[in-house]
Amino acid sequence: MLIQEPQQDTKRNWQPVIQAFEAILGKNGVVRKREELLVYECDGLTSYRNRPSVVVLPRTTEDVAALVKVCDRYSIPFVARGSGTGLSGGALPTDDCVLIVTALMKRILDIDLENQRVVVQPGVINNWVTQAVSGAGFYYAPDPSSQIICSVGGNVAENSGGVHCLKYGVTTNHVLGLKLVLPDGSIVDVGGTVPEMPGYDLTGLFVGSEGTLGIATEITLKILKTPESVRVLLADFTSVEAAGATVSDIISAGIIPGGMEMMDNFSINAVEDVVCTNCYPRDAEAILLVEVDGLEIEAAANSQRVEAICFQNGARSVRIATDVEERLTLWKGRKAAFAAMGKISPDYYVQDGVIPRTKLEYVLKTIAELGDKHGYNVANVFHAGDGNLHPLILYDNAVPGALEQVESLGGAILKLCVQVGGSISGEHGIGADKRCYMPEMFSEPDLETMQWVRQTFNPKELANPGKIFPTPRTCGEGANASVSKQFESVEQF
Amino acid sequence: MLIQEPQQDTKRNWQPVIQAFEAILGKNGVVRKREELLVYECDGLTSYRNRPSVVVLPRTTEDVAALVKVCDRYSIPFVARGSGTGLSGGALPTDDCVLIVTALMKRILDIDLENQRVVVQPGVINNWVTQAVSGAGFYYAPDPSSQIICSVGGNVAENSGGVHCLKYGVTTNHVLGLKLVLPDGSIVDVGGTVPEMPGYDLTGLFVGSEGTLGIATEITLKILKTPESVRVLLADFTSVEAAGATVSDIISAGIIPGGMEMMDNFSINAVEDVVCTNCYPRDAEAILLVEVDGLEIEAAANSQRVEAICFQNGARSVRIATDVEERLTLWKGRKAAFAAMGKISPDYYVQDGVIPRTKLEYVLKTIAELGDKHGYNVANVFHAGDGNLHPLILYDNAVPGALEQVESLGGAILKLCVQVGGSISGEHGIGADKRCYMPEMFSEPDLETMQWVRQTFNPKELANPGKIFPTPRTCGEGANASVSKQFESVEQF
Structure with a gap:
């Protein structure tokens, strides 16, 4: 575990650097006051903190290139940061670093509905893309839980996923091209405006590289047609095994739901305690939320098939929402599940691992055993369809040694994921948090x-x-x- | 244009190299006789020829690694070759090179239906993958026209596409992981068995790198569930514009067909002359072949919607095939279109470019004008849904200067593709053929x-x-x- 003390300013002479930054951005674009730097000490992984030496707020590609050139000239490390919602410490400042914050790069540069493309600056909020095109019947598919605040640039850096990535793919499947500032300050374009570009796929290489290869300053995204019809099913089960088998059977039937989420009994009750009453049945061992979309006729048919598969696997009840309001009610508890954990426990630690779907029952059982062994409650709220687990370990940071124990439990869960042929990260990235586990996989x-x-x-x-x-x-x-x-x-x- | 004379053996002392190769593969695995080398002089792009100095036939990853280490030690260039069906000269031997042919690496190493994965050696033929899993209701989606003879390794090198890539994506979207022999002979694994892997996406980088970054010796592919129902529609139009507008309208309606192909009047008549009578209406200016798939109810609904859109755009008739035999009849002419050109013309040159769908009418018109200007017939048979054109220029290689003129016309077509915001390659790769056009795009x-x-x-x-x-x-x-x-x-x- 690495909690670094907010560092003292080092022996570096920052004066010429700050002057150079101010010449590029003006005084307002350069943040140096200790109290103003506080907010930049960590991203969504709050247990890691480190104060940057200076924060800069560029507005254009040229600004970023000029700033990076200064860093290159003075050999100063730099870290790019979007909205700071990442959960793996990907935007954690390092000692003596410049934090390049893209918050002012929030322009949507081009909307081309005919060719289903939108070009954005990296600070544009994920959800704005959909808002900008939904009137015309389009949307941007990758939808992290934080989509109302996370930035597209951060999504690109971490190759973010979301509930609907089961059917539509993660961020990398929706990025056509990038304008990049490389670490020497040069500007290059990778990819383009059509999906298949010749030469090496540098766009794919860059997406998910977590800011270690440069900074994306313009991002060309693919947008999709909004499906004609969407239905959400809530099925409740008296065993996790039955819910897991249902997930496998739905996929085996050739149905690819828009999303397929599972919550265990602990999570259900946390949500019922805090977020909403009678969202979900308190005595269910697991619930599944399955969203099917497409043509009205297709969504209706698939919803019937999913319902039948749920009952075949022993579901006690299946509730189907067709209109928007009903759908939002069914999703409400799932969407607020992490917040609910924050209310019933002083602290929680979210893990992010992937397993083959076929190992779901075994892995959930083993996670529960590991939790018992370490003496912590582990709640499971996750993307069941693609085997992307999000175990939430509840703990109290005020208890000495608790964080270390929780990290050790989190590590044991990751090793379990790798053991069954999975991965140590589904959608949150490696960042500062999981790098020590990379040799488990590679x-x-x-x-x-x-x-x-x-x-x-x-x-x-x-x-x-x-x-x-x-x-x-x-x-x-x-x-x-x-x-x-x-x-x-x-x-x- | 580069036609190199079959080279004389150079001054290199091949004796120790051949000995080393024979120690790895035995005498049968090393081909040196001039007449046996003849067949390896070119790939599917027959206008470029160059004889390799030696051909080696490895069977395992370890064989490939050992061979590459020998090449590295003696600084000998090496070229990997699958079935040699590539159309951009990607497997064209270079002077004084070793050709590493994967024809004996044709084992399917693992089939995991539950997790929808198949692991193959690179010499496995594309179609074998589907054959191996179709009994269980699965298939491998990327389907180049050459799928009954082209190798998966070659598909990976060139990031091959096919008729069904409109809906399901090209090769890169179906490769989960690779075992690679790097150019120094070391063996590494990239990607894995689950779709999202942490760290840099080296799998994506490698797919489409045309053998310039190493050789894939084991390939983990994703397989899909065979759709419940497939329907094919044949619509005929009295203008190319109407067919083009239909393509745009189908996509705008939110329908993503399994495939959507267009043929122009010239191609229709070539097919009718040579391949089949009454396949397609001879007097149509353009036909569209649209395949819709999914649940029976979904395919039926989409087929009705596509039919309506065709008629709205002035189609004279729409024929719909539901059973397998009827479907094959409708596809027959399209699948044999290239062969038909080969029969009506002594030679033809296939171009491969991508344009935004919205520029279809303008580009087809301009291609016709360019053809007239150069004095050559250009037939158009192509993946209309993703704007991937395949203009076929008919010519006679025996006429002095014809090839040069045809290449110049092909180049003008590529420049046109770039001009309208497209790409110089959709699915055939750059290889030796198009490298001089890379500065047009980048x-x-x-x-x-x-x-x-x-x-x-x-x-x-x-x-x-x-x-x-x-x-x-x-x-x-x-x-x-x-x-x-x-x-x-x-x-x-």
Whole structure:
């Protein structure tokens, strides 16, 4: 666990740097006051904190390029930050760094409905894209829970997912092209305005690279036609196994729901206690929320099929919402589940792992056992359709040693995900939080190959250092020999 | 145009190299006789030919790694080749090269129906994947026209598309992970068995890299559930404009057909002359073939909607095929269209470009004008739904200067595609054929950024040299200053 003290300003002479920044942005674009820097100490992963030396607020690609060139000239590390809602510490400032905040880069630059494309600056809020095109019958598919505040730039950095990514894919499937400022301050374009572009797929490489290869300053997104009809089903089960088997059976039947979410008994009761009464049945061991969409005739048919599969697997009841209001009621508890945890527990730690759907029952049972063993309640609220788990570990940070125990439990859950053939991150990224687990998933040569790419784009390691990749200092020389060994070879590169 | 003479064996002392190869593969795995090498002189782009110095036939990842290590040790360029059906010369041998042919790497290594994954060696034929899983109700979606002979490894190299990629995406959307032999002979794994993997998306980077970053020796593919119902509609139009408007209207209605193909009058008549009588109406200016799939109820509804849109746009008739036999009849002419051209003309040159759907009418009209200006017939048979054109230029190679004229016409068509905001390649790759057009699409810094990646993985430029990127020698110093300038800077890298 790494909680760094807000650092003292280092011996670096910031004066010429600040002057250069102010020459680019004016005095208002450069934040230096300690109290104003406070808010930038962490992102959504609040247990990691570190104060940046300076915050800059560019408005254009050229601003970003000029700022990065100054960082390059003075060899100052820089970290890009969108809305700061990320959950893996991807936007955690590092020692002595410049934080490049895209909050003022919030213009929608182009809307091309005919070709189903929207071009945005990185600070544009995810939900604004849909708002801008919904009148014409379009929407932007990736929908993280934080979509009313998270930025598209942050989504690109972390390759964010959401409830509807089961059917429509995560952020990378919806980005056609990017204008990038590379870590040396040069500006390049990758991808384009049509889906298939020749040459290397640098757009795909960049999406999910968590700010370690540069900063996206213009993003071309694909938008989709709003489906004619949407239905949401709420099914309740007396066992987690039955709910898990239902998920598998729905997919096996060839149905790809828009979203398919599961909540366990603990989460159901947390929601009932705090958010809404009679949203969900308190005595259910698990509920499934299944959204089907498409043509009216298709949504109706699929909703009937899903209902039948739920009953075949022993669902006690299935409620179907067809109109908007009813749908929102069914989703309400799910959407507020994390907030509910925040109210019933002083603190909670969200984990994000992926497992093959077929291992759902085994993994949920083992997570419960691990929770018992460590003495913590673990709530499960997650994207069941694509096996993307979000175990929430409830704890009290005021209890000495609790955070360390919770992190150890979180680590055990990640290892379990890898053990069954899954992944240590579904949609939150690796950031600062999970880099020590990368060797669980990747061999030394595999990680080294990724490092080659980082070294190529970011040879001075100024762009978001200390993210994604394990380092001996943080992850421990002894704890994981492969980490330090791997780094030796990378440093020779 | 580059037709290289079959080269004389160079001054290189091949003896120790051949010995090393034979030690790895045995004598049968190494081909050296001139007459046996003949068949490897070109791929599907037959106008480019070059004889390799030696052909090797590995069976395993370890074989490939050992062979590549020998190439690395002796600094010998190597080119990987699957079935040799590629249309951009991606598997064209270079001077003094070793051709690594994956024809014996044709084992399906694992089938995991529950998790919808199949692991194959690169020499496995595209269609075998579907054959292996169709009994259980699954299929592999990307379907190039050559799918009964092209290899999955070649598909990965070129990021191949096909008729059904409109709805389901091209090869990159169906590859979960790869085992790779890098150009230094090391073996790494990228991606994995679940769709979202943390770290950089090297799988996406590798797919479509045309053998310039290494060789894929194991490929994990995603398979899909076979749709319950499929219907094919044939609509005939008295103008290309009306057919084009129909394509736009279908997409605007929120329908994503499995495939949506257009053929113009010239192609229709070529097919009627050669392949089948009364397949298509000879007097139609354009026909559309639209395939809709999904639940029976969904396919039926969409087929009705597509039919209505066709009539709204002035279709004279719409024929709908529901059973397999009828569907195959409707597809027959389209599938045999290229072969038909080969029968009515001594030679033809297939171009592959992408345009925004909204520019279809303008581009087809301009292509016809360009054809007239150059004095050649251009037939259009293409994936209309995603704006992926395949103009076929008919010519006679025996006429001196014809090939050069045809290439110039092909180039003018590509420039037109770029001009309207499209791309110089939809699904055939850049290979040796189109590299001189890369500067039409990408600026110097953009191309240089791609070159960084190549240099990183392939620093000695032994892996498939002379592909994708323009070189002054081939593309001309004077012809494109940016090319040579760009290369200067890359060489300094």
